[in-house]
Amino acid sequence: MTDFTNELNRVLLALSNHENVILTGDLNARHQAWGDRLSNAKGNIVVNETISTNLQCVNNGAITHLTNNSTGSVIDVTFTNISSNSRKWTCHQVHLGGSKHFPITIEITNTGKKPNYFIPKQRLAQEISKNNIDMSIANWTYNFFSKRTPTLGNHTVEITSGLPQGSCLSPTLFNIYTAQLHEINDTQTQLFQFADDLAIISTNTNKITAAHNLQNKIEELQISTY
Numbered sequence: 001m002t003d004f005t006n007e008l009n010r011v012l013l014a015l016s017n018h019e020n021v022i023l024t025g026d027l028n029a030r031h032q033a034w035g036d037r038l039s040n041a042k043g044n045i046v047v048n049e050t051i052s053t054n055l056q057c058v059n060n061g062a063i064t065h066l067t068n069n070s071t072g073s074v075i076d077v078t079f080t081n082i083s084s085n086s087r088k089w090t091c092h093q094v095h096l097g098g099s100k101h102f103p104i105t106i107e108i109t110n111t112g113k114k115p116n117y118f119i120p121k122q123r124l125a126q127e128i129s130k131n132n133i134d135m136s137i138a139n140w141t142y143n144f145f146s147k148r149t150p151t152l153g154n155h156t157v158e159i160t161s162g163l164p165q166g167s168c169l170s171p172t173l174f175n176i177y178t179a180q181l182h183e184i185n186d187t188q189t190q191l192f193q194f195a196d197d198l199a200i201i202s203t204n205t206n207k208i209t210a211a212h213n214l215q216n217k218i219e220e221l222q223i224s225t226y
Contacts, residue, residue, distance in 0.1 A: 001041055007208060008049050014215060016053065022106060023055060024078035026065075035061025036074040046077065055079040058106075062091040066100040076101060082108060124177050131176060141173065171195055184220050188213040 015021045030036040031043030034057045050057075057079050063072030078089055088107040096103055124145075128138045148159045163170040174196055181198070182191060192199045200217050204210035 001045060004042060005045050005049065008045065010212075012049060012053055012055075014219075015055075020082055020108075021055065022078065022080045022082070024076070024104070024106070026076050026101060028075050029077055030073055030075055033057060034059035034074055034077055037071070050079060054081045056081070058084075058087065058089040060089065060091075062102075063093065064091050064102050064104065066102075076104060078104065078106065080106075085109075124173060127176050127179070128173075141169075144169070145173075181221055184217075186217070189217045191217075 015023065027042060027046060029042040029046045031039040031047055033047055057077060059074060059077055063074060064076035065073050067073050080087060086109050090105050092103045092105065094102065125138065125142045128141060145163055148164065149156050150159065163173055178193065189200055189202045192201065200214055202210045202213040204213065
């Protein structure tokens with residue numbers, strides 16, 4: 001159980017400074033706290049290690065797994081720090097394929113904050129200047145995506161970030177903006193990009209090690225984009 005405890009603590013530590021976290025999986029952890037009829041060793045560990053975090057178990061007592069004696073168990077557990085007003089957890093007690101686990105869906109309606117997925121023009125201008133591009137071209141490009149004011153119905157809005165949809169120049173500008181991500185090299189992962197789609201791949205004979213490598217890479221990429 002030591003390995004299970006250590007791995008759970010590592011995950012909880014990695015998530016401790018993040019908002020809108022969903023932690024879910026087949027933990028083989030049974031506990032009356034989330035509606036199982038009994039508690040096992042892994043269930044006690046999960047309860048003890050999560051009690052001091054801001055994560056709450058959102059299981060509603062529904063059976064998530066059919067046991068051999070058909071009584072069922074609750075070993076697929078979900079924790080989150082998203083407000084109960086903004087989430088809906090559902091266990092669909094139907095059989096899919098040969099699995100004894102029931103499918104689970106988690107609907108997020110409104111987290112209260114909208115992340116900025118748009119490219120800030122000041123940051124893009126900085127990246128353009130690093131590539132020895134003639135300043136007249138760099139200035140023209142900066143003006144190209146500045147002060148755009150589309151009209152939506154009777155309202156006119158100013159777009160302060162992002163690239164024009166459908167422009168043949170936008171993919172090139174996006175590649176310039178994200179080029180720094182490919183400079184974060186390591187021997188554990190590979191980064192592939194096609195247009196605005198990014199994929200991180202890690203291979204290892206141990207799936208926990210592979211997942212750890214992927215998480216480290218994601219955190220490095222997040223830091224580099226700040």
